[in-house]
Amino acid sequence: MTDEILLCETDGRGVATVTLNRPDIHNALNAELIAALTETFDRLNADDAVRAVILTGKGKSFSAGADLNYMKQAAGHSEAENLADARNVAAMFHTLNTMRHPTVARVNGAAYAGGTGLIACCDIAIGADHAKFAVTEVRIGIAPSTISPYLLAVMGPRAARRYWLTAERFGVDEAFRYGLLHDYAPADALDGKVAAVIDDLLLGGPGAVAACKALAQQLHGPVTAELRERTAAGIAHIRATDEGQEGLSAFLEKRKPSWQEEASS
Amino acid sequence: MTDEPVVLCDIDARGVAMVTINRPRVNNAYNGEVVDALLEGALALDADPNVRLVVIRGNGRHFQAGADLKWLKAVSAQSVEENIEVSRRTTNAIRNLDNCSKPTLALVHGGCFGGGTGIAAACDIVIASEDAVFSIAEARWGVMAGPIFPQLNAAMGSHNVRRYAQTCERFTAAEAWEMGFVHELCPVGGLDDAAAPVIAAILSNGPNAVTATKGLIRDLAGLEIDDEAGESLARGHAAKRLSAEASEGLTSFAEKREAAWYPGAAS
Numbered sequence: 461m462t463d464e465i466l467l468c469e470t471d472g473r474g475v476a477t478v479t480l481n482r483p484d485i486h487n488a489l490n491a492e493l494i495a496a497l498t499e500t501f502d503r504l505n506a507d508d509a510v511r512a513v514i515l516t517g518k519g520k521s522f523s524a525g526a527d528l529n530y531m532k533q534a535a536g537h538s539e540a541e542n543l544a545d546a547r548n549v550a551a552m553f554h555t556l557n558t559m560r561h562p563t564v565a566r567v568n569g570a571a572y573a574g575g576t577g578l579i580a581c582c583d584i585a586i587g588a589d590h591a592k593f594a595v596t597e598v599r600i601g602i603a604p605s606t607i608s609p610y611l612l613a614v615m616g617p618r619a620a621r622r623y624w625l626t627a628e629r630f631g632v633d634e635a636f637r638y639g640l641l642h643d644y645a646p647a648d649a650l651d652g653k654v655a656a657v658i659d660d661l662l663l664g665g666p667g668a669v670a671a672c673k674a675l676a677q678q679l680h681g682p683v684t685a686e687l688r689e690r691t692a693a694g695i696a697h698i699r700a701t702d703e704g705q706e707g708l709s710a711f712l713e714k715r716k717p718s719w720q721e722e723a724s725s
Numbered sequence: 726m727t728d729e730p731v732v733l734c735d736i737d738a739r740g741v742a743m744v745t746i747n748r749p750r751v752n753n754a755y756n757g758e759v760v761d762a763l764l765e766g767a768l769a770l771d772a773d774p775n776v777r778l779v780v781i782r783g784n785g786r787h788f789q790a791g792a793d794l795k796w797l798k799a800v801s802a803q804s805v806e807e808n809i810e811v812s813r814r815t816t817n818a819i820r821n822l823d824n825c826s827k828p829t830l831a832l833v834h835g836g837c838f839g840g841g842t843g844i845a846a847a848c849d850i851v852i853a854s855e856d857a858v859f860s861i862a863e864a865r866w867g868v869m870a871g872p873i874f875p876q877l878n879a880a881m882g883s884h885n886v887r888r889y890a891q892t893c894e895r896f897t898a899a900e901a902w903e904m905g906f907v908h909e910l911c912p913v914g915g916l917d918d919a920a921a922p923v924i925a926a927i928l929s930n931g932p933n934a935v936t937a938t939k940g941l942i943r944d945l946a947g948l949e950i951d952d953e954a955g956e957s958l959a960r961g962h963a964a965k966r967l968s969a970e971a972s973e974g975l976t977s978f979a980e981k982r983e984a985a986w987y988p989g990a991a992s
Contacts, residue, residue, distance in 0.1 A: 597934065597938070598930035598931055598934040598935050598938055599929060599930055599931075600931070600934075601930075601931030601933070601934045602931070602934050603934050603937040603938040603941055604938060604941075605941065608941055608942070608945060609945055612942060612945050612946055616882075616905065616946075617879050617942055617943075617946040617948060618879065618880050618905045618906070618908075619905065619908075620942045620946070621849035621850065621939065621942055622849060622850045622908050622923075624938045624939075624942060625828045625849055625850075625927060625930070625935050625938055625939055626828075626850070626923055626926040626927050626930070627926060627929070627930055628922075628923065628926045637903075637905070638905065687945075694937075694941065698933075698934065698937055701933065703931045703932070703933045703934060704931070704934070706931075707931050707934070717931065719928075719930075719931055719932055720928070720929055
């Protein structure tokens with residue numbers, strides 16, 4: 461059943477391609493897709509035949525973050541239910557981030573909120589030049605939380621202080637300048653760029669490549685279990701605040717949240 | 726009349742606080758009065774529930790030319806304790822701005838030197854017009870930019886600080902943009918137009934969510950300067966100002982000559 465929303469294929473070289481497959485809703489994340497991602501990343505991590513993993517989205521977008529129904533469910537959750545859910549989300553990002561095989565995000569289109577988190581958890585990110593990015597959480601009265609350690613490590617505090625606070629959209633040029641993307645190309649040249657980088661990854665000794673990855677993460681400061689728990693608790697809490705509830709209700713009711721009405725008066 | 730406030734502050738109906746450094750005749754150079762106004766101002770705006778975001782800019786031809794070196798020379802003639810207190814207030818003015826729980830936006834044009842670079846680095850967002858020029862100029866006068874180094878390291882990357890704080894070379898708005906210090910460039914005179922959509926974007930967001938987000942970034946990135954670290958920066962700053970080298974540097978500025986340590990250009 462999971463292969464309906466998530467596809468995974470491994471070729472003869474050991475290159476696995478994981479494809480988010482909800483193109484009609486911009487590959488938005490829900491509880492089921494998050495569970496499928498965790499399970500797939502775990503399985504690939506345990507597979508010695510796998511040499512590299514490509515993560516991409518089907519259709520126009522890479523991933524638009526949480527989906528509408530998922531947010532509706534969250535709106536009805538207690539803080540404890542929110543915490544359980546947030547822990548699953550934090551575990552999924554952690555599993556991707558610490559996969560021993562090298563990972564490449566093939567960013568075929570827009571990535572928002574959790575979608576930017578998926579990119580940040582991959583070792584290498586290459587985008588199609590029409591892709592747009594935004595860390596949109598504050599628009600609905602919440603803070604980027606479970607993705608924040610990964611995204612901060614990639615973008616740095618300077619870019620985070622602008623784009624997390626404003627939730628502005630930015631294009632591939634800014635994503636490239638701030639390190640969210642390593643490279644970008646016109647859509648029809650994207651696969652060529654990805655193929656070249658996969659080729660380079662396959663030239664390295666598999667054990668050495670894995671050791672490099674582990675070393676880079678260790679030296680930079682690992683995302684510890686304690687930090688993951690703190691970010692999960694953070695999102696569960698802020699969702700339950702008045703502002704978080706108002707933001708979510710406004711989004712679901714397709715109206716402006718109270719703070720925007722104030723702002724435009 | 727010269728009793729116009731050295732720092733102006735207007736808060737509009739949307740909750741946008743516009744802070745303007747207002748000593749245009751001396752290129753907005755800071756003295757004790759400016760430091761105090763920034764120190765108190767950042768705290769007051771942070772505490773004001775009507776304020777949603779803070780914009781900071783300079784009146785006249787420049788953003789901010791760094792310390793008023795005449796004032797600095799006078800300070801260096803005072804007691805050790807007085808020097809430490811001045812450095813403490815300078816350090817805390819930048820810390821308060823950096824710590825402000827509301828989003829902060831610096832609009833930079835013309836010269837942005839010394840402490841001016843610290844103000845920009847302490848803000849969340851920096852937009853600069855193409856005429857902006859930067860330098861971390863302290864070492865040229867035998868003094869040290871200590872209190873602003875934590876913010877500069879975070880904003881420019883320590884490798885850039887290692888170059889520009891030691892050479893005191895000027896760098897352009899485009900170079901500052903390339904290193905990520907400046908988020909966005911605009912044409913000369915275009916700061917307001919460039920800032921408008923960024924301000925609108927912030928006002929679209931949940932105020933508490935924005936504050937939580939900023940707090941999280943500061944926390945995860947280890948940007949907090951605690952009191953002990955602040956005190957140590959202030960004492961180092963004061964001690965350097967009281968050195969014989971600083972005395973020579975500040976005198977060379979006043980006398981418009983090269984400092985004694987300069988061996989002359991390579992022949």
